Ligand SMILES: Cc1cc2nc3c(=O)[nH]c(=O)nc-3n(C[C@H](O)[C@H](O)[C@H](O)COP(=O)(O)OP(=O)(O)OC[C@H]3O[C@@H](n4cnc5c(N)ncnc54)[C@H](O)[C@@H]3O)c2cc1C
């Protein structure tokens with residue numbers, strides 16, 4: 001007879017839930033994970049992985065085209081879609097289920113609801129957790145309430161990343177990360193893309209990031225319209241007309257809504273424990289939900305940082321602290337301790353896989369000033385770095401570091417330019433390690449790499 005009692009129950013087997021379960025099981029606690037769709041979650045099948053595969057082909061082609069003397073060739077769209085299908089394992093989670101089995105984690109398939117303290121119901125069976133219930137249910141696309149939108153059956157990001165037939169024309173509503181990446185991807189796949197943004201692109205990042213990405217999108221042929229709002233939608237004979245208030249209208253075969261996320265908590269039984277369905281779950285730095293000693297929330301659902309790597313970082317802290325608390329062991333919850341997700345506050349790394357790419361970590365100038373830091377901002381033209389010029393003819397880009405003048409350490413770094421994503425980890429180490437500028441001078445970047453921008457930033461700051 002199968003058991004219904006576990007030390008730990010994890011709801012949601014996305015990348016984050018899987019990592020929590022891995023840590024609690026490795027720590028000797030019996031662990032059940034419950035998944036309504038595919039083990040591996042959004043990231044593996046509908047978000048990070050397929051989106052990056054769709055972007056990669058055209059990106060490699062453009063990179064070749066930026067080196068004089070290289071014949072760049074063409075993109076095979078059908079082969080690109082097949083490569084995407086292969087990376088998402090044809091939307092089969094057999095491999096991930098096998099991994100769970102190997103790790104000794106029990107899996108129940110179905111939609112879980114919380115049914116009171118430490119109790120979780122799936123299809124009429126109630127499971128009980130002796131130590132902790134962890135909510136790792138992720139987030140879903142936010143659908144804005146705009147007249148006619150629902151009737152034109154718009155795409156959400158899932159539809160875009162699992163596309164089978166590339167539309168001739170695509171209108172994207174929303175100038176955030178999904179909007180920008182999907183505009184880049186579909187322009188590369190041959191769609192005529194219009195990107196609608198109420199303000200500039202990539203709002204929370206350094207303003208120059210959105211400006212350079214907008215310029216890059218225009219070069220790809222994307223019609224970037226900032227300062228406009230979609231006010232109505234109508235589909236006639238397969239063509240959608242999007243009304244833009246006083247700014248006219250635009251037509252396309254398909255519309256993608258990319259206006260942010262909502263937590264997957266609406267039908268989670270939260271009312272059984274006095275919380276509201278549809279709310280984000282707020283936690284302390286050990287990822288324990290405020291007001292509970294047995295309930296944790298990790299990943300997108302806690303709204304701390306909606307990124308896979310940051311959710312998995314939280315998962316490692318949460319899994320380990322559940323094990324420590326179960327053994328009445330030491331909880332290392334001082335900032336930067338083993339059991340806290342301190343980096344969520346001021347050291348989150350992110351790459352936007354647009355063209356140019358944006359790679360950032362920590363605070364922007366605006367965020368640092370708002371937080372009350374005494375800062376100095378140092379900018380450098382990335383195209384002036386020798387390694388960049390060799391990497392791509394006409395390399396255009398920019399780097400910024402935000403320095404805490406009191407401690408002379410970095411609060412944030414942003415790079416914008418072709419292929420800058422691989423520069424990011426050094427910046428993350430510098431920010432998290434609070435490496436003094438005086439010591440950074442001794443971290444010598446190799447010549448002639450794009451990393452020499454570090455030396456140029458320090459020289460611009462002065463010694
Ligand atoms: C288009 C797109 C591209 C992205 N690209 C990147 C990227 O390149 N890099 C990056 O870091 N982030 C990226 N993100 C963000 C990333 O996808 C999320 O941060 C990540 O998936 C969050 O992981 P999670 O485990 O919290 O949630 P999810 O991956 O959403 O997993 C949650 C799981 O819980 C399950 N579930 C939900 N409710 C229940 C329930 N009641 N019972 C049982 N199971 C349930 C779901 O079926 C799902 O499998 C992207 C997002 C989008 C939309």
Ligand SMILES: NC(=O)c1ccc[n+]([C@@H]2O[C@H](COP(=O)([O-])OP(=O)(O)OC[C@H]3O[C@@H](n4cnc5c(N)ncnc54)[C@H](O)[C@@H]3O)[C@@H](O)[C@H]2O)c1
Pocket residue numbers: 144173174175176177178179181196197198202203229230258259260261306307350351352353
């Ligand atoms: N490469 C990556 O790391 C990556 C890629 C994709 C998504 N993500 C993550 O997924 C999350 C979701 O991305 P997203 O782009 O959906 O959200 P987002 O919050 O990044 O951007 C949403 C944008 O839509 C705009 N918007 C909201 N309502 C609107 C409306 N009614 N009309 C027009 N515009 C509207 C917002 O002002 C914002 O600019 C983000 O937190 C992001 O970090 C990460």
